[in-house]
Amino acid sequence: MVHNSDVRAAARRIAGRVRRTPVLEAGDRLWFKLEHTQHAGSFKTRGMMNQIVAAPTRGVLPSAGIVAASGGNAGLAAAYAAAELGVPAEVYVPSAAPAVKVDKLRKLGASVVQTGNEYAEAYAAAVEWARASGAYFCHAYDDPDMVAGNGTLGLELTEQIPGGFDTVLVAVGGGGLIAGMISALRASDVSVVSVEPATSCALHTALRAGEPVDVPVSGVAADSLGARRVGEIAFGLAKDAGIVSLLVDDKAIVDARRRLWDDYRLVVEHGTAAAYAALTSGVYVPGPGERVVVLLCGANTDPSDLI
Structure with missing residues (x-):
């Protein structure tokens, strides 16, 4: 709680x-x-900023960067927060994510991976990448x-x-x-x-x-x-x-x-x-x-x- x-x-x-x-x-x-x-x-910028800044207090150092899954907004927040804090960001979004959000993600400096038809599929792919890469997974809402x-x-x-x-x-x-x-x-x-x-x-x-x-x-x-x-x-x-x-x-x-x-x-x-x-x-x-x-x-x- x-x-x-x-x-x-x-x-x-x-x-x-x-x-x-x-x-x-x-x-x-x-x-x-x-x-x-x-x-x-x-x-979501509030929550993402807090997740990343608080990571060391949880025993996590996101030196390998962060990864997030998003329908768009959580990814944008993660990309913005990561850029402000000098941390690399990779964001997984559904293939149907609005182009305006995908374009903005890239402008914020994030690496963007479009996969699956909805958030749940992008989420699964992001979790797998975090496990494989050692990147710090930033949940879009349940954290x-x-x-x-x-x-x-x-x-x-x-x-x-x-x-x-x-x-x-x-x-x-x-x-x-x-x-x-x-x-x-x-x-x-x-x-x-x-x-x-x-x-x-x-x-x-x-x-x-x-x-x-x-x-x-x-x-x-x-x-x-x-x-x-x-x-x-x-x-x-x-x-x-x-x-x-x-x-x-x-x-x-x-x-x-x-x-x-x-x-x-x-x-x-x-x-x-x-x-x-x-x-x-x-x-x-x-x-x-x-x-x-x-x-x-x-x-x-x-x-x-x-x-």
């Missing part, structure tokens, strides 16, 4: 290495946390240091909204972000709400089954929220906290992404828009006076279809 103390330790560890991202007051009792403006375009690093976002939020907030809506794939948010905010009265695409819902399915299980993955947000199985850490924390778990369909996600552009000129991924889709589609209806934060967690997308 990851605790608030772990998140605070991560915050000290990565201070000055990640951005303190802004909050936008988007409406009456509604705020957006603009984490899509983070280095490398997503929240205590990754979760603690991601949770630093929650600590920031508690300092940024005068009067506090009641609810935070979080898009979920493998669960690294929501696990971090639960860890950071568990001692508070804030409700953490999970939002997943109906066609890629590993956490929702696990909570109903009582354990992590494999799920089919498809839909417009599969490139960033397409984990076949939720992480053990996220499942344990979500079950223990009794979080609310919601599903949104592709139409709602596409509409929410378009609204973020039309109404606020914010360019985000479909996966990121899933959190906002819970509000715009009416799947989540705030109570009277409820103060809601929507995490906008990733911006690595092709914006051409928004213009």
